[in-house]
Each structure stands twice: as C-alpha cells, then as structure tokens.
Amino acid sequence: MRIIGGTLKGLRLNPPKNLPVRPTTDLAKEALFNILQNQIEFDNIKVLDLFSGTGNIAFEFASRRAEQVTSVDRSIHCIHYIKDTAKQHQLSNIKTFKADVFKYLDLETDQYNLIFADPPYDLNRIPEIPKTVFEKNLLLPDGLLIVEHQSMQNLSNHPNFTEQRKYGHSSFSFFRQQ
Template sequence: MTRIVAGTVGGRRLAVPPRGTRPTSDRVREALFSAIDALLDLSTARVLDLYAGSGALGLEALSRGAASVTFVEADRTAVSVLKANITTVGLRGTSVVHGKVAGFLAGEPTPYDVVLADPPYAADVAADVTALSGWTVPGALVVLEQSARAADPVWPAPLEPMRKKKYGDTVLHWAEHPVE
C-alpha cells in the first residue's frame, strides 16, 4: 500500500499492483509536489502521468488541486488497480489510457502543464522522452523519475533541463518549456 501525502484526500491509502511496479516513495512525492507548488499554480494545471502504475503521482496532483490528470499505463493489472484507486479517492477530472506510452505519444499532441513520468527503472525511455516534444505548453514542467544509475535524459526542444535531485537510488530529472 501507498498513500496520498497531502491535499484534499491526504492520508488516503492506495492499492498497488501486485508485481511490475515500483510506487514513488512518500518522501520523493512530497519533495516533488512541494517543488511543483512553488513553481506553478496546480489549480489550473492539466497533468499527464506517464507509466502511471497505481496512479499515485497523478492522484497526488489531483488531491493538491490539479484541474485534470490523464493517466497512461500499459499493464492491464495496473490499469485495474489505477481505476479502483480513482474510484476510492473519489476525485474528478481523470482520464485513463490503457496502452504503451510510446503509442500514446505517437498520437496527436495535446499540450499539458505538467508531465510526470515514472517508468520502470530498467526501461529505455530515450525515445519516449524525445516524443514529448509538442506535449507541453510554455511554462510547463516535465519530471522524469529514474534510477540514480540511469543516464541523464536528452530533452527535446523546446524543453530545457532545469534541475536534477537525487533521493537514495531515485533521481528526479526536471525540464521546463520556457515561456517566450
């Protein structure tokens, strides 16, 4: 089990898929959303949660006031758990896409204010990171969670690297879509 750290449903427990996912720790989620809160107004933000797993990142964003979240997850069991978690927390503004991130990003881009990507640590996500071009609005933030041993991402234009923060074996890579 994991939980929503803060916001309107803070403390609510979330189920996690029995295998194949690694939920972001409470400590990392708290640091992530404290930083996001300092950088933009979540109340109007459209959030894209890639490799959603249990939905903990996107549901945390909704609990903290995000306008909407689109979850993308390929694993059927994880999608079932994700949908159950959405029902459990009772927050509106969700959309679940059952499919591979690469397939979703190959579609027509819909710009988002925040993109959260928490792929499996062993996954090669270089092509998915490159495909993010066109999926962000000016002023948007993109956060990629990876193993601290993984290579730094190469961000596509217009995204620019912003910061990198390590938490034990986890690293958050931040990029921004500059406002012209």
C-alpha cells in the same frame, strides 16, 4: 503509500500486491511535491502521468485539484486499480488509458502543464521520453516535464534539461518548455 497533500491528504492507498510496479517512495514523492509547490499552481492544471502504475502520482495531483489528470499504463490491472480508486474517492478529474506509453506519445496532440514519467528503471528508451515530448510539442508554454529514473542515469544532454534532484537510488530530471 499515502496521499501527502490536498483534499485526500493522509489517505492510505493499498494497491494489490501483484501489480507490475515500483511506486515512487513517499520520501521521494514528498520531496518532489515540496519542489513543485514552489513552482506551480496545482489548481486548473492539465497533467499527463506516464507509466502510471499504482496511480500514486496521479492521485496526488487529483487530490490537489488538478483540472485533469491523464494516466497512461500498459497494464490493464494498473488501469483497473486507478479507475476503481478514482471512482471510490470521487476523483472525476482522472482519465485512464491502457496503452504503450511510446505509442500513446506518438499519437497524442493535447498539451499539458506538467508531464510526469516514471518508467521502469531498466527501460533503455528513457532518453526518448523528453525527445518525443518536445518534438511533439506536448507541453504548454512554461510547461514542465519530470522523468524519474535511476540516479546513475544522466539525462542532462537534452536542451530543455534544467536540473536533476537525487533521492537515494532515484532521481528526478526536470525539463522546461521555453
């Protein structure tokens, strides 16, 4: 796992082997950030990274000078790894929260330019993520929600869905705040 852009480009991340995660592959992450590079300015955005795991996506946004990256995961080991790595690389723009993502979303009142969710693929509540994000109005105007999921899953029935990009067994579904 490596940072592919920004101030920490090329940095290899070596999370502990025992973390309960399935990190986004470098290939899929590179494709995602190539798409985003043409759609958003990374400077000064607020990002919410749900099911953060290793912090792979959070570190990528922080490296690209996002103003604030909020990482949420229920594993204390993941949260400790993200905190320690952020401190080691002076990424003061990363905040972490140990929480169940759905409980966190129910209580969240801040708005974000971009929300990224990478839930476990076998989680049956994945369609609730866009539903909750838009019901709670958690995106700023023109904000973007991206949900990573298995390619065979279809999230296109949500009214804010815009497109799905497939990368092998993984897909990114994009939702836009109007």
